[in-house]
Amino acid sequence: MKKTYNLLICWCIIISSFSCTSQDWYDSGVSSPYHDCSIMEYLRKDTYNWELTVKLIERAKLTDLFDGKDPNYKEITFFAPPSYSILRYLWDNDMESxxxxxxxxxxxxxxxxxxxxKYLKNHFAYRNVDYMIDDELQDGGTNVTTMGGNKLRxxxxxxAYGGVPDVxxxxxYIYSxxxxTMVPLATPDIQPQNGVVHALNYNYALGRI
Structure with missing residues (x-):
């Protein structure tokens, strides 16, 4: 457990520099949202953020899905948990890898x-600001069901900008x-060739979706 503990300490130091807002932004490596590669290749290129994410996908035997090689799913949307989220899950469950x-x-x-x-940010509807997102009268947002069967809104x-509303x-935002639960988002609309990645932030805990 010593190796895992040391990694956890390092990640704790890293995330302490980020504010705990509902949508934090971090460096995904390239400023452009477009990437001339598959989702899997994009994740593999950025080991800082996605090393354990890649291992999770490979262990799940879902590499073809993320490489765009599954004939049933040419494009997908991935709400991507970063390596830290997976590391914390391993720690909480007394596992090292x-x-x-x-x-x-x-x-x-x-x-x-x-x-x-593929769902980009602009494919999702605005919230009706008269109601909380979990209110039964809430008629805004877009409800979707993941391939794992769970429902998201x-x-x-x-x-406002310069005192002018809505400009x-x-x-x-993501609500499970x-x-x-609310799911903390970091960076939306990262676009490899076979879909889109909406990166979740370092505060995200596996199980909140």
Whole structure:
């Protein structure tokens, strides 16, 4: 456990420098959202953020899905948990590596973060600001079901700029209907060739989707 403990300490130091807002932004390696490669290749290129994410996908035997080689799913949407989220999951479950997880466990976790088509941020509807996102009267946002069977409500909110309402930056949020939890988002609309990655932030804990 010493190796895992040291890694955890390092990650704790890293995330302490980030504010705990609902949508933090971190460096994904390239400023452009477009990447001339598959989702799997994109994740493999950035070991800083996605090393354990890649191992989780490989352990789940879902590499073809993320490489765009599954004939049934040419494009997907991935709400991507970063390596730190997976490391914390291993720590909480007294494991040192992804290889200690069962294939079925890995597959279930991964598919709970995947939609079977490409959804960019602007595909999701605005929230009705008159109601909380979990209010039964809430008629905004877009409800989707992941390939793992859990239900999410994705929505956008407008903001003010210079005192003028609704002309500032738009922010994307994720609410898990299944778990009744908000899911912290880091960077939306990372676009490899076979879909889109919406990166979750370092505060995300596996199981909240």
């Amino acid at each position: 992804v290889e200690e997880m069962t294939i079925e466990e890995c597959k279930n976790i991964v598919l709970r973060h995947v939609l079977d088509k 994705i929505y956008r909110d407008k903001s 500032g930056p738009e922010t994307m 209907i299944t778990k009744a």
